[in-house]
Amino acid sequence: DAMVIQNPRYQVTQFGKPVTLSCSQTLNHNVMYWYQQKSSQAPKLLFHYYDKDFNNEADTPDNFQSRRPNTSFCFLDIRSPGLGDAAMYLCATSRAPPIDQPQHFGDGTRLSIL
Amino acid sequence: ILNVEQSPQSLHVQEGDSTNFTCSFPSSNFYALHWYRWETAKSPEALFVMTLNGDEKKKGRISATLNTKEGYSYLYIKGSQPEDSATYLCAPRRNNDMRFGAGTRLTVKP
Numbered sequence: 719d720a721m722v723i724q725n726p727r728y729q730v731t732q733f734g735k736p737v738t739l740s741c742s743q744t745l746n747h748n749v750m751y752w753y754q755q756k757s758s759q760a761p762k763l764l765f766h767y768y769d770k771d772f773n774n775e776a777d778t779p780d781n782f783q784s785r786r787p788n789t790s791f792c793f794l795d796i797r798s799p800g801l802g803d804a805a806m807y808l809c810a811t812s813r814a815p816p817i818d819q820p821q822h823f824g825d826g827t828r829l830s831i832l
Numbered sequence: 833i834l835n836v837e838q839s840p841q842s843l844h845v846q847e848g849d850s851t852n853f854t855c856s857f858p859s860s861n862f863y864a865l866h867w868y869r870w871e872t873a874k875s876p877e878a879l880f881v882m883t884l885n886g887d888e889k890k891k892g893r894i895s896a897t898l899n900t901k902e903g904y905s906y907l908y909i910k911g912s913q914p915e916d917s918a919t920y921l922c923a924p925r926r927n928n929d930m931r932f933g934a935g936t937r938l939t940v941k942p
Contacts, residue, residue, distance in 0.1 A: 722875070753932075760836065760932040761876075761921070808876070818864050820878030 721745070724809050724824035731799055732832050739794040739827045741809030748814035750792040751821065752784060755806045767792060768814065796829075804831045834858060834926050838933035845912050846941050852908045853936040855922030859903035866923040867896055867907055870935070876921060879907075912940040 722743045731737040741750065749768050753761040765774045767786045781803070783795040796803055806828050810821040837856040845851050855865070864883045870876040880889040885900040893910045905924075909916055919935040 758841075758934065760934040762932075763930070810876075818881055818883055820866060820881050821868075821876075822878070823868075823875040825873075825875045 722809060722811055722822050722824040724807075724827050726827060727825060728828050728830070730830045730832060733801065734798050737796050737799055737829070739796075739807050739809075739829070741792045741794075741824055742790050743811045743822075744790070745811055745822060746789060747811035747822070748789075749812045750786060751808075751810040751812075752792070752794050753808040753810065755808060755826075756804075761808055764794070799829070799831050801831050804829055834924065834929050834931040836922065836924060836931050836933040838920075838922055838936050840936060841934065842937040842939070844939045844941065847912060847914060849912050849940075850908065850910045851912055851938065852906050853920065853938075855905045855907070855924070855933055857903050857905075857922075857924035858926065859901055861926045862900045862903070862924065863927060864925040864930075865898055865900075865905050866925070866930070867905070868921045868923065869918045870921055871918040879920075907936075909938070912938070914940045914942050916940050 725740050751766040752764045755761040764778045765784050781797050786792045806826045808826045809824045812819040812821045839854050866881050867879040868876040880896050882898040887898040889896050895908045898905045917940045919937045921932050921935045923932045
């Protein structure tokens with residue numbers, strides 16, 4: 719089945735040690751999103767790609783970067799993880815235009831910081 | 833800022849009960865309203881995308897209504913089953929800004 723795949727499912731890293739989370743999709747969707755969700759809170763959009771165009775949310779910390787080398791893959795890089803970055807990270811895709819199109823989510827990566 | 837309120841935060845019902853919960857959002861510049869179901873250890877799954885005032889959508893025992901003039905949407909579940917236990921998230925879109933609510937966590941007891 720076509721889907722959105724996130725790896726790994728669980729990631730543990732050390733305080734300050736760079737970490738990369740990955741997302742791939744077989745849906746051929748133009749738009750890819752990264753969300754951060756902390757316990758019992760609303761998923762918070764960090765940034766999204768519309769094709770190759772990168773759209774950063776105004777309140778996303780500089781510590782968070784993203785790369786989209788091709789349509790299928792998108793990466794979330796956290797340059798110097800702090801304890802406050804422990805969260806569930808969700809990747810999602812949608813068809814273009816994004817308006818009125820449902821988002822298709824991966825299972826998420828739960829990030830822990832030691 | 834697009835403030836989204838979902839109520840209640842959590843809900844416990846018995847199998848067979850019907851239930852409903854609310855998503856509230858600013859009515860100005862409304863574009864669309866998404867509902868998602870997020871079961872534990874799974875990915876969020878799209879339920880509905882609604883755009884027009886007065887829209888009603890249905891999927892099995894789940895239905896939703898939309899009032900864009902007053903800024904709210906209701907999600908209804910008829911005859912709840914244990915498999916309906918999940919967090920239900922709404923996400924209104926206003927222009928290019930889409931925000932998720934914190935969700936309503938539903939637990940259906942057998």
